[in-house]
Amino acid sequence: MKNLSIFFFPLLAHGHMIPTLDLAKLFSSKGVKSTIITTPRNVRHFEKAIDRAVQLGQEISIKVIPFSAKENGLPENCECADEVPFEDDMMPKFFCAMSKLQPELERILDEFRPDCLVADMFFPWATDSAAKFGIPRLVFHGMSFFSLCAIHCLTIHKPHGNVVSETEPFVIPTLPHEVKMMKMQLADHHKEESDTEFSRLIERVKESELVSYGVIVNSFYELEPDYADYFRRVLKRRAWHVGPVSLCNREIQDKANRGKESSIDKHECLKWLNLKKPKSVIYISFGSVAEFSKSQMIEIAAGLEDSGHSFIWVVRQEKNDELLPAGFENRVKERGLIIWGWAPQVLILEHESIGGFLTHCGWNSIQEAICAGVPMVTWPVSAEQFFNEVMVKDILKIGVEGGSKRWTFRTPVEEVKREMIAGAVKRVMKGEIAEGMRERMIALKKKAMMAVEEGGSSYTDLDDLLHQLSDK
Numbered sequence: 001m002k003n004l005s006i007f008f009f010p011l012l013a014h015g016h017m018i019p020t021l022d023l024a025k026l027f028s029s030k031g032v033k034s035t036i037i038t039t040p041r042n043v044r045h046f047e048k049a050i051d052r053a054v055q056l057g058q059e060i061s062i063k064v065i066p067f068s069a070k071e072n073g074l075p076e077n078c079e080c081a082d083e084v085p086f087e088d089d090m091m092p093k094f095f096c097a098m099s100k101l102q103p104e105l106e107r108i109l110d111e112f113r114p115d116c117l118v119a120d121m122f123f124p125w126a127t128d129s130a131a132k133f134g135i136p137r138l139v140f141h142g143m144s145f146f147s148l149c150a151i152h153c154l155t156i157h158k159p160h161g162n163v164v165s166e167t168e169p170f171v172i173p174t175l176p177h178e179v180k181m182m183k184m185q186l187a188d189h190h191k192e193e194s195d196t197e198f199s200r201l202i203e204r205v206k207e208s209e210l211v212s213y214g215v216i217v218n219s220f221y222e223l224e225p226d227y228a229d230y231f232r233r234v235l236k237r238r239a240w241h242v243g244p245v246s247l248c249n250r251e252i253q254d255k256a257n258r259g260k261e262s263s264i265d266k267h268e269c270l271k272w273l274n275l276k277k278p279k280s281v282i283y284i285s286f287g288s289v290a291e292f293s294k295s296q297m298i299e300i301a302a303g304l305e306d307s308g309h310s311f312i313w314v315v316r317q318e319k320n321d322e323l324l325p326a327g328f329e330n331r332v333k334e335r336g337l338i339i340w341g342w343a344p345q346v347l348i349l350e351h352e353s354i355g356g357f358l359t360h361c362g363w364n365s366i367q368e369a370i371c372a373g374v375p376m377v378t379w380p381v382s383a384e385q386f387f388n389e390v391m392v393k394d395i396l397k398i399g400v401e402g403g404s405k406r407w408t409f410r411t412p413v414e415e416v417k418r419e420m421i422a423g424a425v426k427r428v429m430k431g432e433i434a435e436g437m438r439e440r441m442i443a444l445k446k447k448a449m450m451a452v453e454e455g456g457s458s459y460t461d462l463d464d465l466l467h468q469l470s471d472k
């Protein structure tokens with residue numbers, strides 16, 4: 001096989017940079033020379049992992065391109081989605097700033113002429129940029145086959161156009177399962193014919209996918225065979241599934257060093273978990289972007305307290321006791337650990353004391369839960385997370401509903417009450433429903449492990465992709 005050089009260009013958001021780094025490591029473990037393109041402040045999120053991979057003899061490096069936050073009306077040092085302030089107009093400004101990276105990307109492609117460019121879905125112009133230099137472009141969405149298919153069918157058939165209220169369920173036509181959703185669970189750009197910057201971007205994303213070389217999916221065939229087939233056979237997309245990519249991290253150090261610097265020492269965290277009984281702790285995290293109001297935080301705290309279970313709760317904000325009920329930390333100090341900032345998620349999920357995961361249903365988090373065999377409480381907020389909830393809860397039956405019902409961009413306005421939270425936590429941790437989910441999870445975990453081993457479905461698909469690229 002030819003000695004391939006592949007460039008990876010992730011969106012500036014942890015939920016995209018983390019799996020793209022894993023992808024780059026996975027490719028370089030197969031002898032590919034991998035290069036990640038990113039902006040100055042994001043280098044720190046890749047550096048450690050890349051140094052480790054290089055020490056292990058892999059060829060992987062970074063190319064840095066400039067990013068102008070201030071020129072685009074963003075605060076200085078705002079280079080990643082989680083650094084974008086919460087004001088309404090800031091996210092569009094951030095996307096606008098990212099779209100201006102095209103000339104820099106082209107300069108790099110012109111200079112280095114890689115054999116392939118793997119670029120994030122949100123850079124639709126990357127297909128044209130790559131084509132200028134005769135380079136094939138692969139799209140990375142960071143989504144499941146299920147979500148890709150469901151979103152496609154929703155936009156084509158518009159079943160939400162036939163309901164009279166936000167809460168009347170509709171079925172998304174032509175999918176392998178009866179997928180029921182409500183209008184309130186859809187993103188604005190999915191439910192309305194709008195003409196905004198973002199809806200135009202989504203249109204360009206769709207068009208660019210059709211003319212790109214194909215799609216890389218962070219998933220494995222055995223997890224969603226009907227949708228992997230539907231995507232390829234019915235929607236006629238060229239796609240390769242190579243996941244779960246997080247499984248390329250085998251050592252503690254690699255599992256602990258993903259994304260931002262952890263706010264807790266990994267040994268301290270493991271020590272805390274070691275003192276707990278097997279399957280007795282619930283882990284709570286809402287990913288890298290979603291954030292809650294103070295009153296919702298108080299409901300979460302009360303729900304956890306009422307559930308009676310031990311917990312690790314990751315709160316994205318800086319430490320602020322005002323966000324918690326008075327005396328909360330003291331009352332739960334024996335059984336609760338609050339991590340303010342960033343947690344070593346994969347390491348925590350894989351610990352034998354973890355019995356459940358209350359998650360915002362980000363696709364990376366779901367796959368990490370599957371790889372750890374941990375059933376979930378679903379609490380979707382944004383992006384395609386409500387589709388992921390359907391997959392977890394209704395199709396795979398590996399999660400119970402947490403009670404969030406309305407799609408929001410970042411900070412939910414409708415609250416989930418403490419009784420719902422406590423009830424869902426109890427259901428996922430103990431009893432017949434929990435046992436059933438745990439059994440299905442263990443089976444899926446085994447399949448995930450096998451998929452990435454030699455001869456497994458993801459291993460084989462990656463080999464197939466690399467062969468096709470080297471024959472070009």
Ligand code: UDP
Pocket residue numbers: 014015016018258259285286287288289290314341342343344345346361362363364365366368
């Ligand atoms: N993550 C982490 N520590 C945290 C929060 C998140 O390691 O404290 C990682 C998590 O393991 C996952 C990614 O960040 O790999 C979040 O991606 P996901 O798709 O779940 O959600 P997003 O952040 O994109 O909403």
